[in-house]
Amino acid sequence: xxxxxxxxxxxxxxxxxxxxxxxxxxxxxxxxxxxxxxxxxxxxxxxxxxxxxxxxxxxxxxxxxxxxxxxxxxxxxxxxxxxxxxxxxxxxxxxxxxxxxxxxxxxxxxxxxxxxxxxxxxxxxxxxxxxxxxxxxxxxxxxxxxxxxxxxxxxxxxxxxxxxxxxxxxxxxxxxxxxxxxxxxxxxxxxxxxxxxxxxxxxxxxxxxxxxxxxxxxxxxxxxxxxxxxxxxxxxxxxxxxxxxxxxxxxxxxxxxxxxxxxxxxxxxxxxxxxxxxxxxxxxxxxxxxxxxxxxxxxxxxxxxxxxxxxxxxxxxxxxxxxxxxxxxxxxxxxxxxxxxxxxxxxxxxxxxxxxxxxxxxxxxxxxxxxxxx
Amino acid sequence: xxxxxxxxxxxxxxxxxxxxxxxxxxxxxxxxxxxxxxxxxxxxxxxxxxxxxxxxxxxxxxxxxxxxxxxxxxxxxxxxxxxxxxxxxxxxxxxxxxxxxxxxxxxxxxxxxxxxxxxxxxxxxxxxxxxxxxxxxxxxxxxxxxxxxxxxxxxxxxxxxxxxxxxxxxxxxxxxxxxxxxxxxxxxxxxxxxxxxxxxxxxxxxxxxxxxxxxxxxxxxxxxxxxxxxxxxxxxxxxxxxxxxxxxxxxxxxxxxxxxxxxxxxxxxxxxxxxxxxxxxxxxxxxxxxxxxxxxxxxxxxxxxxxxxxxxxxxxxxxxxxxxxxxxxxxxxxxxxxxxxxxxxxxxxxxxxxxxxxxxxxxxxxxxxxxxxx
Ligand SMILES: NC(=O)c1ccc[n+]([C@@H]2O[C@H](COP(=O)([O-])OP(=O)(O)OC[C@H]3O[C@@H](n4cnc5c(N)ncnc54)[C@H](O)[C@@H]3O)[C@@H](O)[C@H]2O)c1
Ligand SMILES: NC(=O)c1ccc[n+]([C@@H]2O[C@H](COP(=O)([O-])OP(=O)(O)OC[C@H]3O[C@@H](n4cnc5c(N)ncnc54)[C@H](O)[C@@H]3O)[C@@H](O)[C@H]2O)c1
Ligand SMILES: [Zn+2]
Ligand SMILES: [Zn+2]
Numbered sequence: 064x065x066x067x068x069x070x071x072x073x074x075x076x077x078x079x080x081x082x083x084x085x086x087x088x089x090x091x092x093x094x095x096x097x098x099x100x101x102x103x104x105x106x107x108x109x110x111x112x113x114x115x116x117x118x119x120x121x122x123x124x125x126x127x128x129x130x131x132x133x134x135x136x137x138x139x140x141x142x143x144x145x146x147x148x149x150x151x152x153x154x155x156x157x158x159x160x161x162x163x164x165x166x167x168x169x170x171x172x173x174x175x176x177x178x179x180x181x182x183x184x185x186x187x188x189x190x191x192x193x194x195x196x197x198x199x200x201x202x203x204x205x206x207x208x209x210x211x212x213x214x215x216x217x218x219x220x221x222x223x224x225x226x227x228x229x230x231x232x233x234x235x236x237x238x239x240x241x242x243x244x245x246x247x248x249x250x251x252x253x254x255x256x257x258x259x260x261x262x263x264x265x266x267x268x269x270x271x272x273x274x275x276x277x278x279x280x281x282x283x284x285x286x287x288x289x290x291x292x293x294x295x296x297x298x299x300x301x302x303x304x305x306x307x308x309x310x311x312x313x314x315x316x317x318x319x320x321x322x323x324x325x326x327x328x329x330x331x332x333x334x335x336x337x338x339x340x341x342x343x344x345x346x347x348x349x350x351x352x353x354x355x356x357x358x359x360x361x362x363x364x365x366x367x368x369x370x371x372x373x374x375x376x377x378x379x380x381x382x383x384x385x386x387x388x389x390x391x392x393x394x395x396x397x398x399x400x401x402x403x404x405x406x407x408x409x410x411x412x413x414x415x416x417x418x419x420x421x422x423x424x425x426x427x428x429x430x431x432x433x434x435x436x437x
Numbered sequence: 438x439x440x441x442x443x444x445x446x447x448x449x450x451x452x453x454x455x456x457x458x459x460x461x462x463x464x465x466x467x468x469x470x471x472x473x474x475x476x477x478x479x480x481x482x483x484x485x486x487x488x489x490x491x492x493x494x495x496x497x498x499x500x501x502x503x504x505x506x507x508x509x510x511x512x513x514x515x516x517x518x519x520x521x522x523x524x525x526x527x528x529x530x531x532x533x534x535x536x537x538x539x540x541x542x543x544x545x546x547x548x549x550x551x552x553x554x555x556x557x558x559x560x561x562x563x564x565x566x567x568x569x570x571x572x573x574x575x576x577x578x579x580x581x582x583x584x585x586x587x588x589x590x591x592x593x594x595x596x597x598x599x600x601x602x603x604x605x606x607x608x609x610x611x612x613x614x615x616x617x618x619x620x621x622x623x624x625x626x627x628x629x630x631x632x633x634x635x636x637x638x639x640x641x642x643x644x645x646x647x648x649x650x651x652x653x654x655x656x657x658x659x660x661x662x663x664x665x666x667x668x669x670x671x672x673x674x675x676x677x678x679x680x681x682x683x684x685x686x687x688x689x690x691x692x693x694x695x696x697x698x699x700x701x702x703x704x705x706x707x708x709x710x711x712x713x714x715x716x717x718x719x720x721x722x723x724x725x726x727x728x729x730x731x732x733x734x735x736x737x738x739x740x741x742x743x744x745x746x747x748x749x750x751x752x753x754x755x756x757x758x759x760x761x762x763x764x765x766x767x768x769x770x771x772x773x774x775x776x777x778x779x780x781x782x783x784x785x786x787x788x789x790x791x792x793x794x795x796x797x798x799x800x801x802x803x804x805x806x807x808x809x810x811x
Binding site: 182 | 521598
């Protein structure tokens with residue numbers, strides 16, 4: 064696949080500006096690329112056992128070839144590593160590797176490793192440099208862009224963390240070849256989300272080229288580049304998530320409730336699957352409120368089903384929650400502003416907007432109808 | 438003591454600018470003062486059991502009187518709370534109290550509580566607002582100013598944390614009346630430090646007015662105001678400690694080594710005492726290197742002894758370390774830049790400077806001589 068060329072998305076955040084480089088074989092070239100942006104810096108690589116097996120050797124070799132002092136920390140795979148204990152493990156390992164403020168924490172992995180390593184980079188010695196090498200599709204198109212890092216609390220996901228921008232993101236599309244199909248598909252829900260938020264043309268392109276995206280090659284690079292650029296643009300407009308960065312949560316108020324109610328059990332539901340159901344719900348809810356056409360809601364659902372993603376609450380294995388439970392789980396969500404429910408709704412494909420103070424009764428009625436259908 | 442008027446030190450940090458208010462009875466007025474800078478915000482008060490006994494009631498009453506929703510977390514007193522477990526306890530309590538991003542974490546206590554609560558404020562929901570109500574002299578003149586927050590790692594003190602500026606600091610000099618004499622004295626070492634760094638006139642004033650500072654009243658307010666202003670000026674010049682903020686570490690390269698070698702056992706040595714010995718060492722070392730006069734070194738030692746502070750390594754109870762052990766403990770210090778020893782030395786009282794690449798042999802010889810003396 065050497066015909067695939069690197070593309071670069073620049074994220075213009077003033078003195079925190081950085082590049083997202085997207086291409087094939089970037090892990091094998093990471094040493095030289097890192098040395099170019101941070102000459103002389105040492106690297107603490109944070110990864111998980113799955114990713115280590117597939118890609119850590121290549122990364123370490125490339126760092127060594129570039130003359131970069133490096134040490135690696137291998138965490139347990141899975142969301143449970145995004146914990147206080149995980150933070151302690153990674154911080155202590157980075158400090159124990161005698162990394163100083165100018166040195167670099169490198170996250171090699173999916174969103175779990177990116178969030179955890181990024182948070183460690185934010186707090187070790189009150190801030191080290193940070194490089195992301197995302198290896199899941201979700202991490203390449205979403206979590207590695209934007210500087211949100213963190214861990215989970217007993218009270219909920221991502222409640223403890225920091226905004227900490229990387230100095231470089233290397234999205235090696237080849238790394239995705241070792242990713243489980245289910246994880247790739249889940250990440251695709253986030254790709255589709257960018258089209259649904261504000262880029263109807265991209266959603267149309269996905270409807271035509273999704274096979275190419277799943278296959279790898281130039282279509283995959285194009286989808287990742289478009290997604291990164293969309294997220295980067297929103298991050299630049301609203302770095303600290305005080306305004307319209309919230310559009311990125313399209314489908315997520317629902318999704319977070321589904322994840323909470325399935326106790327973040329990845330065997331039942333992974334994040335991207337929850338997002339797929341959430342996106343479909345957001346459009347059906349918008350249609351129910353008369354905001355968008357039933358045709359658009361159907362088109363969203365149709366595409367997600369075509370690529371094999373779930374779109375109905377009933378699609379969630381072992382589902383047993385009612386509307387009240389879903390509403391409760393939604394209201395707990397940290398995106399709730401002083402009691403008023405905020406949703407991202409849509410007037411059509413690519414026409415999402417922030418709807419504040421949505422009436423809980425309308426939501427309950429919608430959910431009842433959803434759960435009644437079989 | 439109602440004749441003591443409030444004074445305000447403004448810290449002009451652009452969009453992170455804030456006021457340090459210094460006076461008597463501020464805890465009783467905290468509710469109104471907080472409501473004035475952050476109308477409508479709820480408060481999570483973080484304190485320790487000692488401070489809670491003496492001052493939490495008054496603070497809670499004042500918050501209630503101002504109509505501020507508030508909840509309190511009481512930590513165990515002592516450095517051990519500046520840990521990952523302490524961070525988890527405080528973050529989860531703050532989240533559990535349903536505090537949102539615009540709400541406030543209030544640190545009511547000494548430097549331990551300020552550092553811990555400030556770090557929690559920096560990371561809960563990726564950043565909440567933060568108010569400092571320092572209740573130890575050290576916290577009022579040093580740790581509450583400058584935005585450095587954090588916890589300790591197994592590898593050393595303050596290695597994990599964040600820069601997070603408060604929106605308001607209330608230094609109630611009356612709170613110091615319940616502080617143990619030994620703790621007050623220890624904090625005084627940091628007050629003297631500001632004179633020694635770059636304000637010979639202030640050091641001279643302290644030599645004359647130290648009794649008034651210990652007694653309370655206007656001299657205490659003056660000393661705290663002068664100290665806060667000195668630290669604030671340095672913080673404004675160098676918020677992220679990349680340059681001459683390092684002058685604030687006068688005496689601290691030595692002090693940190695002494696603390697490490699006494700295993701941070703406060704029964705033997707509290708931080709300010711270590712700083713007193715460190716300040717005296719920094720001046721004697723400067724004299725030994727021919728940088729400053731022996732007379733100035735004697736003057737520093739004389740004043741510290743007058744107020745009852747230790748000035749000799751041999752003053753540290755149960756001391757058994759040799760020069761090699763001290764050097765080792767110094768070299769481990771995070772302020773070491775890629776192997777070269779950096780000291781803050783002085784050409785005289787009020788004439789400190791950053792000395793980089795100090796030769797370890799000169800340090801060893803100095804320490805040998807220090808330890809030989811009896
Ligand atoms: N920071 C943000 O802005 C942001 C945005 C969205 C999601 N997230 C977070 O991201 C996390 C989810 O990320 P994720 O879906 O990547 O989960 P993940 O990191 O757990 O990765 C999913 C699984 O794939 C494995 N894996 C990853 N890359 C692989 C590869 N190339 N080859 C083989 N196996 C591989 C992992 O070991 C894991 O088992 C969640 O914690 C979520 O909160 C963060
Ligand atoms: N952030 C910074 O810039 C900075 C600067 C210097 C020191 N520090 C940190 O500050 C800490 C030391 O601070 P400290 O000396 O205040 O220690 P501390 O917070 O442990 O307080 C000392 C003791 O006095 C008690 N106490 C505090 N105020 C009291 C009061 N008004 N009445 C009765 N008892 C009271 C405490 O319970 C404790 O037992 C260290 O952890 C150090 O690393 C931070
Ligand atoms: Zn998502
Ligand atoms: Zn100090």
